[in-house]
Amino acid sequence: MPTTEVVFLSLLFLGIASLLAGNGLTRLHWRTGLPPYGRQTSALDVALRPESYATGAPLRTIRALNLTGAVLLTGAALITVYEILRAMHIL
Numbered sequence: 286m287p288t289t290e291v292v293f294l295s296l297l298f299l300g301i302a303s304l305l306a307g308n309g310l311t312r313l314h315w316r317t318g319l320p321p322y323g324r325q326t327s328a329l330d331v332a333l334r335p336e337s338y339a340t341g342a343p344l345r346t347i348r349a350l351n352l353t354g355a356v357l358l359t360g361a362a363l364i365t366v367y368e369i370l371r372a373m374h375i376l
Contacts, residue, residue, distance in 0.1 A: 289364055289367070289368060292364060293361050293364045293365065293368075296357045296358070296360045296361040296364065297357075297358065297361040299357050300353075300354045300355070300356075300357030300358035300360075300361060301354070301358070302354075303350050303351075303353045303354030303357060304332065304350070304351060304354035304355070304358075306350050306354075307332065307335070307347050307348075307350035307351040307354060308328065308331065308332065310339070310343050310346060310347050310350065311331055311335050311338055311339045311347055313343075314339040314340045314342060314343055314347075315338060315339060315340075316338060316339065316340060319338060326338075332351045333351075335347040335348060335351070
C-alpha cells in the first residue's frame with residue numbers, strides 16, 4: 286500500500302476516533318438541566334460549544350479531542366486534494 290494511503294487512512298480513523306471520544310465525554314458529563322442528547326441536538330453545535338452541554342470538569346479535554354479530530358480530518362482531506370492534483374499531473 287502506498288505511503289499516502291497509509292497516512293490518509295491513519296489520519297481519517299484517528300480523526301474520527303478523536304471526535305467520537307469528545308462526543309462520548311460530552312454525553313457522559315451532560316448537564317442535568319438540558320434535555321437528553323437526541324435527534325434535535327446538533328452534533329456540530331455540541332462539538333463547537335461543549336461548555337453549553339457538558340459540566341465544567343472535562344471541558345479542556347473535550348475541546349482538545351474535538352480540535353485534534355478536526356485537524357486530523359483536515360489533514361486527510363488535504364491528502365485527498367494532493368492525490369487529485371497529482372493524478373491530474375498538476376503536481
